[in-house]
Amino acid sequence: xxxxxxxxxxxxxxxxxxxxxxxxxxxxxxxxxxxxxxxxxxxxxxxxxxxxxxxxxxxxxxxxxxxxxxxxxxxxxxxxxxxxxxxxxxxxxxxxxxxxxxxxxxxxxxxxxxxxxxxxxxxxxxxxxxxxxxxxxxxxxxxxxxxxxxxxxxxxxxxxxxxxxxxxxxxxxxxxxxxxxxxxxxxxxxxxxxxxxxxxxxxxx
Numbered sequence: 528x529x530x531x532x533x534x535x536x537x538x539x540x541x542x543x544x545x546x547x548x549x550x551x552x553x554x555x556x557x558x559x560x561x562x563x564x565x566x567x568x569x570x571x572x573x574x575x576x577x578x579x580x581x582x583x584x585x586x587x588x589x590x591x592x593x594x595x596x597x598x599x600x601x602x603x604x605x606x607x608x609x610x611x612x613x614x615x616x617x618x619x620x621x622x623x624x625x626x627x628x629x630x631x632x633x634x635x636x637x638x639x640x641x642x643x644x645x646x647x648x649x650x651x652x653x654x655x656x657x658x659x660x661x662x663x664x665x666x667x668x669x670x671x672x673x674x675x676x677x678x679x680x681x682x683x684x685x686x687x688x689x690x691x692x693x694x695x696x697x698x699x700x701x702x703x704x705x706x707x708x709x710x711x712x713x714x715x716x717x718x719x720x721x722x723x724x725x726x727x728x729x730x731x732x
Contacts, residue, residue, distance in 0.1 A: 530731030578603035
């Protein structure tokens with residue numbers, strides 16, 4: 528596995544050589560620093576811990592400063608561990624968008640936009656309780672019957688109902704890297720990725 532921590536910038540579109548327009552998400556991926564290398568001998572498994580983003584030095588905990596000092600950095604904000612890292616990287620090495628190639632397929636992990644408390648039509652794609660005929664009134668977005676009769680006499684667990692929507696961890700697989708801008712550390716990935724502009728995402732393969 529290989530991967531980077533990045534920030535979602537926004538969306539744009541590019542044209543392929545055959546004239547097809549492709550909608551893309553711009554992700555500022557890296558540069559990331561390897562802050563820890565775990566091995567089977569020392570930790571029981573192989574992994575690389577990488578860090579991305581800057582924050583004010585006064586907000587960095589003492590334990591974080593001591594940990595990051597080993598890799599000659601002190602103010603990193605986001606840390607992520609990738610198991611069985613396929614690249615030969617040592618402590619303190621930098622990772623950039625160069626680890627990916629145009630046309631490569633990657634997975635993107637992010638947190639979906641929070642939508643607050645929503646009804647069943649928006650949350651579960653219900654169609655409502657029919658039209659406005661046969662005595663129906665103001666019921667077009669209602670969930671309908673919920674519970675059982677005298678047998679169970681309760682609402683069963685797992686029933687699709689209104690509730691909080693969004694803010695979930697989402698992983699999209701098999702997204703294509705359309706273009707790479709090395710000088711800006713930008714990845715252009717076909718399609719949309721979860722999260723609002725400015726949210727943190729993980730790009731991995």
